[in-house]
Each structure stands twice: as C-alpha cells, then as structure tokens.
Amino acid sequence: MAGMTADNRLWKRIGLGAALAVPLVVLVLVVGVLPTLLMAAQREALEDTPADHGIAYEDVSLTTADGVAINGWWMPDATPAGIDEFTGEPIETRGVIIFIHGANSNRADPYVNAFGLYKLLTRMQHHVLAIDMRNSGTSQAWGGGQLDWGRAEARDVLAAVDYAQIRGGGEPIIPFGVSMGGAAALTAAAQDSRIRGLILLDPMLDTYDTMARGTVAAAGFPLALAHVTTTAAGLLHGAPAFETTLKDQGMTYARPTLLIQDERDPVNRRIHAEEIVAANRNIDLWVAPHPADDHPLLAAAGGWGTHVAAFQLYPDEVAALLDAYLTMVHAICDAEDLEAAASMPLAGAR
Numbered sequence: 384m385a386g387m388t389a390d391n392r393l394w395k396r397i398g399l400g401a402a403l404a405v406p407l408v409v410l411v412l413v414v415g416v417l418p419t420l421l422m423a424a425q426r427e428a429l430e431d432t433p434a435d436h437g438i439a440y441e442d443v444s445l446t447t448a449d450g451v452a453i454n455g456w457w458m459p460d461a462t463p464a465g466i467d468e469f470t471g472e473p474i475e476t477r478g479v480i481i482f483i484h485g486a487n488s489n490r491a492d493p494y495v496n497a498f499g500l501y502k503l504l505t506r507m508q509h510h511v512l513a514i515d516m517r518n519s520g521t522s523q524a525w526g527g528g529q530l531d532w533g534r535a536e537a538r539d540v541l542a543a544v545d546y547a548q549i550r551g552g553g554e555p556i557i558p559f560g561v562s563m564g565g566a567a568a569l570t571a572a573a574q575d576s577r578i579r580g581l582i583l584l585d586p587m588l589d590t591y592d593t594m595a596r597g598t599v600a601a602a603g604f605p606l607a608l609a610h611v612t613t614t615a616a617g618l619l620h621g622a623p624a625f626e627t628t629l630k631d632q633g634m635t636y637a638r639p640t641l642l643i644q645d646e647r648d649p650v651n652r653r654i655h656a657e658e659i660v661a662a663n664r665n666i667d668l669w670v671a672p673h674p675a676d677d678h679p680l681l682a683a684a685g686g687w688g689t690h691v692a693a694f695q696l697y698p699d700e701v702a703a704l705l706d707a708y709l710t711m712v713h714a715i716c717d718a719e720d721l722e723a724a725a726s727m728p729l730a731g732a733r
Contacts, residue, residue, distance in 0.1 A: 485562030533566025
C-alpha cells in the first residue's frame with residue numbers, strides 16, 4: 384500500500400496477531416485450564432479437634448475397598464447412663480451417625496458448625512463417626528487430587544459403614560451428608576442395606592448444575608461462562624457433569640430420609656430438592672427460611688450465600704427435626720428387626 388512504511392506494516396501484523404491470540408488464550412483458559420481448577424480438591428487443614436469443643440473422641444483410620452487411607456474421629460454417645468423416665472428402660476445408644484462433609488472442606492466443617500452438630504448428636508444417644516473424604520483433611524490423596532463429585536467418595540462412606548457396623552455393635556447406621564457429601568452418602572446408601580436412614584443437608588443432586596453454580600460462587604464468573612467451563616469439564620476432562628444425576632437416584636431411594644434445604648442456596652438449589660421429594664414419599668423436606676439481607680452470615684459467605692447454613696441459622700429448629708426424625712427411624716428399625724427375628728427359624732428346627 385502506497386505510503387505505508389515497514390514499521391507500519393510490522394505494527395499492523397502485531398495488532399492482527401494479538402487480535403487472533405487473545406480469543407485463543409481465552410478459549411484455552413476457559414476450556415482447558417479452568418475446568419481442571421474446578422475439579423481440583425482444595426485441601427483444608429484441620430485446626431480444631433472435638434476435645435477443643437468439649438467432645439470426647441478418638442482418632443480412627445480406615446481403608447477403602449480401593450485402598451485409600453481415610454482418617455476420622457469416633458465420638459461416643461455422651462448420654463448419661465440411667466433409666467428412661469417414660470419407658471422405665473435403661474438408656475442405651477440408639478445408633479451411629481456418619482458425618483460426611485462437603486467438597487473442599489473436612490470433618491471439622493466450619494460452614495456447617497460441625498462441632499456443634501457433633502455435640503448435639505452425641506447427646507441424642509448416638510455415636511458419631513466423622514471422616515475426611517479422599518483428597519480432604521488428613522486423608523490420602525487420590526485420582527490426581529481431583530474431586531469425583533460423590534462417585535469415588537461413596538467408597539469412603541462404605542468404609543465408614545464397615546467400621547460403624549463393628550464399633551457400633553450393630554445399631555442402625557445413618558449417614559449425614561452435606562453438599563457433595565450428600566451425593567456420596569446417597570450413592571453409598573443405594574448400595575448398602577446396612578444404611579438404615581439418611582440425613583442430607585443441601586445435597587448435591589444435579590452435578591452439572593452444582594458445578595456451574597459453584598463456579599459462580601467461588602470465582603464470581605458470569606453464569607454463561609460457568610456453563611462453558613462446566614461443559615468442558617464434562618466433555619474433555621472426565622467430570623460426571625452429564626451422567627445420571629443423584630436426583631434420579633434419590634427419587635427411588637426407599638429408606639426414610641430427612642432433607643434439610645436452605646431456601647435460597649445458590650449452589651445446590653431448592654428446585655432439585657423439591658423434585659425428588661415430589662417423587663419419593665420416603666423423603667421429608669424442611670426448607671430453612673432465608674435470613675434477612677443484612678444477616679452477618681451472608682456478608683461472610685459471599686457468593687456461597689446460605690449454602691449448608693441451616694444449622695448455623697436455625698440450631699433449635701434443626702435439633703428438633705433431627706430428634707423427631709431419629710426417633711421415627713429407630714422405631715422403624717426396631718419393628719423391622721423384630722419382624723426379621725420372628726421370621727428366623729429356631730435353632731434345631733427342621
């Protein structure tokens with residue numbers, strides 16, 4: 384072109400190259416880098432123990448069926464010995480609660496107020512076994528340190544069931560799963576009949592939706608960009624974004640289940656909880672009302688909002704729910720156990 388110097392042509396080529404390179408870099412970032420960050424477990428160190436909160440405990444170590452070392456705490460029933468004033472029977476341990484934390488947390492789960500929950504449950508005639516899932520807390524790394532969104536983590540729950548079955552003397556075993564831990568608990572419960580009930584707090588029921596909205600909560604991305612990243616994670620990086628959802632599994636789960644759902648949880652949304660409850664009469668749903676907009680918890684939580692906050696917001700209401708639910712489950716288990724014992728042939732019978 385007449386009048387264009389060599390320097391002008393050079394800068395034009397640099398500008399054209401930059402114009403082409405920037406979208407390419409953004410594409411690589413959104414499709415290649417961000418999905419791997421989304422799937423990577425963020426290990427948080429344990430800072431407190433139950434003893435720091437007045438709870439008796441001992442450290443336990445488990446090994447899963449696929450050889451992963453899992454660490455946890457065993458917290459025994461803290462109910463004072465005595466006679467029940469209503470039944471006249473000795474006060475005995477009623478069962479074992481297995482606590483399964485959410486993604487990127489650990490057995491001390493501060494987002495739930497786990498220690499407050501342990502104190503409550505051990506005073507409700509229950510032992511509590513709290514574990515760190517793989518890639519979390521002090522448990523072993525696995526799968527390159529990537530979250531498996533409840534699939535592999537279900538093996539951690541099953542290892543905890545094995546331990547609870549022995550240590551709890553055969554008393555009913557009830558997992559308490561939080562967020563992704565709820566997905567792991569539900570997956571395990573569908574595989575193992577020793578699990579006699581299930582408690583879920585804001586459970587992950589739709590993996591794709593949770594991954595996308597968790598990206599918005601964690602990184603502040605626009606939802607449209609989060610959808611692109613989540614789609615790439617499923618199509619290119621092995622995330623279970625497009626597999627059968629836990630919601631489908633929950634619709635057919637046949638044991639009594641208590642589902643506690645924060646009304647406006649931005650990550651694991653109420654709509655999914657309502658869908659499985661509408662399809663499964665074994666699930667009881669309690670929706671924790673959204674707090675006032677100026678509530679300090681909302682300011683501290685940022686984009687996560689009220690995700691898994693129900694017990695922190697409404698401790699008395701959740702305590703009453705748990706007491707009623709556990710009373711119902713144990714009544715059902717007692718009736719089932721009596722029926723099973725009655726149907727067994729007597730020793731020596733022909």
